[in-house]
Amino acid sequence: MTRNVPAARRGRFPRMRWSTSIASAAAIATAVTLAGLAAPAAATPAPVTPSPVTRAALDPSLVSGRGAALGFSEQEAEKATTNGTVIGPDRTAYTLPAEASGRSAVSLKPGQYVQFTLPAAANAITMRYSIPDAPQGGGITAPLAVSANGGAARTMTLTSQYSWLYNQYSFTNDPNAGLIHPDWWITECKCVPSQTTPAPVISTPFRPMHFYDEQRLLLGRTYKAGDTIRLTAPAGSPAATTTIDLLDSQVVAAPHIRLIAANVLAFGADPFGKRDSAAAFDKAIAFAKKTHLKVYVPPGRYQVNRHLIVDDVTIEGAGSWYTIITGKQVTLSTPAPDGSVHTGVGFYGKDASAGGSHNVHLSGFAIEGDVRERIDTDQVNGIGGAMSDSTIDGLYIHHTKVGIWFDGPMSNTHITDTVIADQIADGVNFHTGVTDSSVSNSFIRNTGDDGLAMWSEKTADARNTFDHNTVQTPTLANGIAIYGGTDNTVSANLIADPLREGSGIQVGSRFGAEPFAGHLWITDNTTVRAGTYELNWEIGLGAIWFYALERNIDADIQVVGDHFLDNTYNAIMLVTDFPVKDQYRITNVHFADIRVDGTGTSVVSARTAGSASFQNVDARNVGAVGVNNCGSFNFTPAGSEFSLTDLGGNDGGGTTGPWLAAWELPNTITCDDRPPVVVPPAPSPWN
Template sequence: MSLAPRWPGVPPRWAIAVTASAVGLGVLTGVPAAAAPTAAVVTRAALDPALVAGRGAAVDFAEQEAENARTNGTVIGPGRDAYTLPAEASGRTAVKLTPGQFVEFTLPSAANAITVRYALPDAPGGGGITAPLTVTAGGHRSRTMTLTSQYAYLYNQYPFTNDPAAGLLHPDWWITECSCVPDATNPAPEIDKPFRPMHFYDEQRLLLGRTYRAGDTIRLTASAGAPWTVIDLLDSQRVAPPKVDVWAANVLLFGADPTGRHDSAAAFDRAIAFARKARLTVYVPPGTYQVNRHIIVDDVTIEGAGSWYTIVKGHEVALDEPAPDGSVHTGVGFYGKEGGSSGVHLSGFAIEGDVRERIDTDQVNGVGGAMSNSTIDGLYVHHTKAGMWFDGPMTNTRIAGNVIVDQIADGLNFHTGVTKSVVRDNVVRNTGDDGLAMWSDAVTDAGNTFDHNTVQTPTLANGIAIYGGTDNTVSGNLVADPLREGSGLHVGARFGAEPFAGKLIIADNTTVRAGTFELNWKIGLGAIWFYALDRSIDADIRVTGDHYLDSTYNAIMLVTEFGVKDQYAIDGVAFRDIHVDGTGTSVVSARSAGSASFRNVDARNVGAVGVNNCGSFNFTPDGSEFTLTDLGGNDGGWLAPFVPNTITCDDRPPVVPPPAPAPW
C-alpha cells in the first residue's frame, strides 16, 4: 500500500547533490583501486553484524557490500534522495563501473554460488537492456552472468508505467515536487521526462561450478554491453548438493520437460493428482520447468531439489478476456483452490516470474490464494507481482526460510482473515510496495507473527506494515533502507482496514536508515510510523526492545490525517527499552491527539529536538493535544523538557545526518 493522503508540510534542508546520467542517478565520489580494502568485510544490511546480532533472518549466505571491496570503479553515495541509484542501494552506497572496470570481493568462507545485486540503464524508450558481466573466480576461471534491466525501471505516478516518455497517469493529482527531488524529476513532468524513475536494481544468481575457498576472490567486470553497470552487493554461499527423493511422484514421469522448452503445467497437474491418490510427495528434480499459469494445490506436498537447482519459470500471459477477479494476465504461481486449500507443503524450488508492470487486479503472484495448515519454506521467488499474497480466510500456516526479491508490489501480504500464522526467517529485498504486510481488509487478521525476517530496500511504502487486526506480533526483524512514502515499521488505520484490537506487540526489531521523506506531505517520517486515517488507534500497543539506528528523520512518529485530526487520535502506545542511535531530526514527532508513555528509551545523536509535538494543530493554551508520560530511565535528556504536552511544533527542523551507528 502507498499513496498517503496529502496535507501540508515542509521539505527538509538536508539534501545531497546528485549527478544525473540518463535516468541512472548517483552521487559520485572517486575511489582508486589502491584505496579500497581487499579484506572480506561481511555485513548485514550494510551494518557490522554485531549491531544486529539475534535480529533478522538466519541466512546461509555472507553479504558483502561493493563499496567495501577492491575496485577501480567509482563509489556512488551515500545518498537518500528518492529516484537515485544510491538511495535504492543497500547501505545507500554502491559502485559504478564503466566497461572494463571491476569490483573484486574476497570470499569470507567457502562458496560455490553467488548472488549479485546490480543496476543497468534502461533502454531509451523503456523496456530495459541486457548486458553480460564477466565473473572471474579464484583469479583464473571466468564465467558470464547475463544482467538485465527488463524488470527494473518504473516511472510516473502510481501504479506506474514502464514508459519513460509517458505523460502523467493522473493529470488531476496534486504533483508534489520540491528541492528534495533531483532535477531529473522535473516539476513540469508533463513537459520534461522521465518523471520519477525508480526500482533500478535487480539481482542474478550463479552457481560457480566448484567450491572456492575462503580468501579466494570473485571479480565482476563490466562489459561494453552497457554504458555503465552498478554493483551493489555480493552474497556468497556454499549450496548443498541437489536433494533427491526416489519414493516420490517425479514430475518427469508425468511428462514435465526439465529443459524449459515445453510447457509443463499439465504434467504438474497430473503428478499432483496422482500423488494425492497415492499419498506421495511430488518431487521436481533439477531443471527449468516452463509453467505459464497457476498450479492449483490442495492437500499435497511439492518439493524440489533446492531452489538453486529446481526452477519453475513462466511467461506472463494476456487473457482473452478479464477473469472474474479482474485479472487481465496469468502467469506462473502456486495457488490455493477456490474456497481455500489445506495441507499444502511447498519447499526447495525457485519461482521465476515475468512481471514487468504493476496491474493491481492481476493475480500473478508467486504463491497465492488461501492455504490453511500449510508450510512454505526454502523457496526463491523472483519477478512476480507480489511474492506471496494470501487472500483469507486461512489459518495455521508457516512461511519460513524463503527469499523473496525484485517484486513489482509486496513481498508478502496477509490479506483478509489470516489467523494463527507465522512468517519467520525470510529475506525480502527490493519490493515495489510493503516488504511484509498484514492487511485486515473487511475481515480481521488475528494471532499472526512476523518474526526474525530481514527486509531491505522497499522502493515504495514500508518494510513491515500492519493495517488493523487483533493480537498480532512483529518481533526480532531487521528492516533497512526504505525509499519512498513509508517507514521501517508501520502501524496504519487506513485502506479500509478493520480496527486494531487486543494487543499489538512490536518487540526487539532493528531498523536502519529508515524514515523516508513523504513527498505528498513534504515531511520526514519516522523509523516507526503510526498513522490514523480511517479511525483512531487505541488498542493495547506495546513497542519493546526495538533499536532505531541512523534514522533519516524521526525515530518515532505518530500522525493523524489532517482532515480528521479533531475526530481521531492515537492513544496509549507504550514504548519500553528502546535504543535510538542517530536521528536526522527528532526522537518523537507527534502530529496527532492522543498519548504515549516511555520507559528506558535511550537516545543519542539527535539531530534537532528530542520531541517535536504538534498535537492536532490547534495550539491550545493548555498545550498540545498529545501527551507524553515519562516512566523513568529515559537517558539522553531527550524527553524530560517536553512532558507532558509542551508544544514544540516545527515543520522545518534542521536535518543533521547522524554518525554511523556504534555499539551501545
C-alpha cells in the same frame, strides 16, 4: 482479490518404477544445471584481507540475534576492491545510491571491475546490480564477466527488463510518458495539473525508481575463504554503466533427491524448459493425492505459464538453486472475473469462497516470474489464494507481482527460510482474515511495496507473527506494515533502507482495515536508515510510524526492546491525517527499553491527538529537539493535544539537551513543522 478456480483435473496414471528412472533423471537434470559452470583451477593468490561482511550494510555485531539467518555472507561493493566509482551515500529518492543497500554502490564503466574477497567457503553467489533502461523503456541486456582467482571468466547476462518504473502510482514502463493522473497534486510544481493554466511541464523521465535486480550463479566448485570473485563490465558492453550493489556468497548443499514420489518427469515435464509443463504438474499432483505420495520436482528449469491449483499435496524440489519453475506472463483473451488481464506461473490455493485449500506443503524450489509492470488487479503472484494448515519452506521467489499474497479467511500457515526478491509489489501480504500464521527466518529484498504486511480488510488478521526476518530496500512503502488486526506480533526483525513514502515499521489505520484490537507487540526489532521523506506531505517520517487515517488507534500497543539506528528523520512518529485531525486519536502506545542511535531530526514527532508512555528509551546523536509535538495543530492554551508520560529511565539526547526534558511533559507544544536535518554519524556499539 478474487479469482476463478479451474475445476480439478482427473485421470488415471500408470505405475512407475521409481527407484531407477527417477534417480537417473535427477542426475541428468543436475548435470544440465551445472554444465559449463566449472572453471579451470587457477593458482591460489597470496592471502588477502576479506572484504568486510555486513548485515544490512552494518557491522553484524550491531544486529546480533535479529533478522534472518540463511547461511550467506553479505559484502557491500563500496567496501570491496574496485577501479570503478563509488556512488553515494545518498538518500535522495529517484537516485541509484538511494536504492542501494547502505545507500551506496559501485558504478562500472566498460572495462572496469569490482573484486570481492570471500570471507568463507562458497560455491554460489547472488549479485545485486543495476544497468540502464532502453531509451524508450522495456530494458536492455548486457554481459558481466565473472572470474575467480584471476581464472577464466564466464559470462552472466544482466537485464533491466524487470526494473525501471516511472511516474505516479501505479507507474509505467515508459520513461517518456506524461502524467498518469493529471488531476493529482504534484509536489514538484506544487500544483493540481488539471487546474493549472497553462498545464505544468514535467521533465521526463518523471520519478524513475526500482532500479535494481539480482541474479544467482552456481560457481561449479567450492572456493575457500580468501579466494577472490571479480565482476567485470566487459569492454564494448552496451550498458554505459553497470552498478554493483553487493555480493552474497554461500555454500549450497547438494540437490535433495526423493526416490519414492510422484516425479514430474514421469508425467511428461520438460526439465529443459522448452515446452510448457503445466499439464504434467497437474497430472503429478493428481496422482500424488490419489496414492498419498509427495510430488518431487528434480533439478531442471520447468516452464509453467499459468497457475497450478494445489490442495492437500506436498511438492518438493531439489533445492531452490536446482529446481526452477518459471513462466511467461500470458495476456488473457478476456479479463477474468477478478479483473486479471494476465496470468503466469504461481502456486495457488483454492479461493476462500470455495473453502480454500488445506494441507499444502511447498519446499525446495524457485519460482521465476515474468512480471514487468504493476497491474493491481492481476493475480500473477508467486503463491496465492487461501491455504490453511500449510507450510512454505526454502523457496526462492523472483520477478512476480507479490511473492506470497494470501486472501483469507485461512489459518495455521507458516512461511520459513524463504527468499523473496525483486517484486513489483509486496513481498508477503496476509490479507483478510489470516489467523494463527507466521513468516519467520525469511529474507525479502527490493519490493515495490510493503516487504511484509498484514492487511485486515473486511476481516481481522489475528494471532499472526512476523519473526526474525530481514527486509531490505523496499522502493515504495514500508519494510513491515500492520493494517489493523488483533493480537499480532512483529519480533526480532531487521529492516533496512526503505526508500520513499514509508517507514521501517508502520502501524496504520488505513486501506479500509478493521480496527486494532487486543494487543500488538512490536518487540526486539532493528531498523536502519529508515524514516523516509513523504513526497506528498513534504515531511520526514519516522523509522516506526503510527498513522490514524480512518479510525482511532487505541489497542494495547507495546514497542519494547527495539533499536532505531541512523534514522534519516525521526525515530518515532505518530500522525493523524490533517483532514481528520480532530476526529481520530492515537492512544495506549507504550515504548520501553528502546535505543535510538542517530536521528536527522527528532526522537518523537507527534502530529496527532492522544498519548504515549516512555520508559528506558535511550537516545544519542539526536539532530533536533527531542520531541516535536504539534498535536492536532490547534495550538490550544492548554498545550498540545498529544501528551507524553515519562515512566523513568529516558536518557540521552543531542545538541538541544535531553531528548525527553521535564519542560516537554506532559504536552508542551514544541512544533517545528519541517526542522532542518542533521545527518547522524554511523551507528556504533552501545556501551
